[in-house]
Amino acid sequence: MKRCMSKVGRQSCHGVKGYIDIGMLVELLGELLVGLLVLSVTLVSAASAVIPQLTELVSGDSEQEAAIELQMVEIAVAAYQTDHDGNLPTVEGFPRANEMDEYIPSGVAALQGTYTLDGTTGEVTQTSYPERSSLLNALILLDGLG
Numbered sequence: 001m002k003r004c005m006s007k008v009g010r011q012s013c014h015g016v017k018g019y020i021d022i023g024m025l026v027e028l029l030g031e032l033l034v035g036l037l038v039l040s041v042t043l044v045s046a047a048s049a050v051i052p053q054l055t056e057l058v059s060g061d062s063e064q065e066a067a068i069e070l071q072m073v074e075i076a077v078a079a080y081q082t083d084h085d086g087n088l089p090t091v092e093g094f095p096r097a098n099e100m101d102e103y104i105p106s107g108v109a110a111l112q113g114t115y116t117l118d119g120t121t122g123e124v125t126q127t128s129y130p131e132r133s134s135l136l137n138a139l140i141l142l143d144g145l146g
Contacts, residue, residue: 066113066129073115074124076103081122091119 073095080089080103089099094117101107113129 062129062131066126069111069113069129070115070124070126072104073111073126076100077117077122077124079103088117088119088122091117 076095077089080100081087090096094100094115095104095108095111097108104111114127116125116127117123118125
């Protein structure tokens with residue numbers, strides 16, 4: 001047992017099989033914890049930078065998209081009137097594909113919102129437009145946590 005000796009609360013047993021130096025083990029665990037802390041801070045920082053950009057990419061701005069689509073339908077109605085001596089498209093079931101497809105890019109089927117047309121004034125009203133997707137809502141929630 002001459003090989004084992006105590007040095008200020010730390011045992012040193014060089015050459016003894018199966019021996020683990022407690023001081024070295026504590027030091028390694030400390031370094032591991034510091035490394036994990038740095039890694040988690042880095043990941044949170046990266047996520048806080050990426051999530052807003054990903055949210056913007058997924059969503060665009062749904063209010064702005066809705067306004068643009070409404071304006072496009074209004075222009076299509078005005079173009080229809082010009083081509084048909086001031087007559088409005090059919091009010092019931094507006095917009096009808098057979099009437100409005102040539103005036104709306106990609107046709108009526110590409111419209112995301114629903115619309116009504118006032119038969120006397122020709123005013124177009126957007127009655128609905130799809131809301132954000134669940135993926136977008138999840139990204140917004142995650143962004144709020146960061």
